[in-house]
Amino acid sequence: DKYAYYLPVFISIAIGAGFGTRWLIQIAVKSMSFGTSYCVAAIAVLLTSATAFAGNWPFNNRRHYFIANDYVENLLSTIEPNGLLLTQDWQVVSPMFYAQEVERRRPDVKVVDINLLRRSWYFDYLRHAYPSLIERSREKIDTYLEDLKEWEHDPGAFARSQPLTQKISVAFSEMVRSIVTNEIRFAPVYITNELLAANQTNSYLTQWIPQTYQLVPQGLIFNLATDQSFHDSPDPHLQTRGLADGTARFEKDDVVNLKVLPTYTSMLVNRGRYFALFNQHERAIIAFKEALTLDPNLVAAREGLAQSTAKLPSP
Known part of the structure; x- marks a missing residue:
């Protein structure tokens, strides 16, 4: 942009x-x-x-530029039918819009941008795209929308009033919580990695989600599991054309280097750590090596690889 x-x-x-x-x-x-x-x-x-x-x-030169297409394909290949994906990463939302609305790929997958939930017009889109999601959480959504429209009409009033700010923040948190708890009864719910990063606007989510659900790394996203047992998943066959193979060049401040590549490497590291937690070190080693293939200098992957290798049984 x-x-x-x-x-x-x-x-x-x-x-x-x-x-x-x-x-x-x-x-x-x-x-x-x-x-x-x-x-x-x-x-x-x-x-x-x-x-x-x-x-x-x-x-x-965009002749070998498949980053956005592969990003979407890697995400959609992980999500089960009718699954919900929560994200606040525009690098996910933007190509997903195109894939679903223009190419009509996986229209069953519900993609919700947490940041756009702070704009009332976005709910018009959600009602059109995912009417069942809106209906299942209508009470909390309507309550939040009342506060949101008041804020859009007079944001200064909220800036001057701590009670009003607290009220809309609570309504927002309760709405998101309602969406997750209602949708997970019907289909899996997934989140992208950046939702776990602490910030002022989403601090509630960064605390509530890992306290309530087990985060199971699957491909480039986390599946929210309602129990603490081991959840297996097929080894991801990630398409990474042009990402780190030298067929496409990117400036240091390009979004591919700043956001996309770190998503791939961090989720592979998370996958390795998850397997290591359940003493599946052979599979953990595979995940750590895949991360190092994309970024040979990734310290977390090197450390994880060394730890899992040390825990392998002696031949």
């Missing part, structure tokens, strides 16, 4: 380059023949464009 904000700068540079080219042509006309001056100017413009093209091509 950042490139959209650069557009005014690009336009300004293009206009400046145009004036600069015109100025160079005028100078060249004074010092050489008309035809020669335009030939030199044309060559200069072409060389400048070619240099910019060559310098930016490796980062903008």
Whole structure:
């Protein structure tokens, strides 16, 4: 999304380059023949464009860019029919919107963005997309929506009033809790990794979810289990085309390096730790090695690999 904000700068540079080219042509006309001056100017413009093209091509070539497609496929391949996925990661929500609404892939999967639950218009979409989800938690949703619409009408009133802020926060937490507890009766509920990161807005969720459910790593997400026994899952066959194989290049601040790749590696580490917790160290080693394939310098994977290897029975 950042490139959209650069557009005014690009336009300004293009206009400046145009004036600069015109100025160079005028100078060249004074010092050489008309035809020669335009030939030199044309060559200069072409060389400048070619240099910019060559310098930016490796980062903008999308011929081998399968990151978003594989991300969605890896997620959907894990989720069971009619499952619910809770997330606040736009890198998940955005391609999921396209896959489900345009390509009509896995329309049975319910994807709910926790952040968008703070906008009343999002509930219109949820009513259309997942009417049964809304109906099962209607009481808590309606209560929260009343507070949310008041906040949208006058956010300053909530900023000035601690009781109002507390009221809407409690209503939000109770609504999310209702959605999870009601949906898990009918189909599995999953969450993405970043929901467990403590922050001011979702501190309740980061505490309530792991206290109430066992987090079972499955692929790139956690399955919320209602008991503490071991839950097996097939080994994930993650598609990682272009992610770390060198076929696509990314800048250091690209979202792939900042968010997507860490999701893959952290969930593989979580999978390894889960197996190690239940003394399945052979499978834990496989998960840790897969994480190191994507990021050879990942300390958590190296430590987990060493610990599980040390606990293997001697031959």
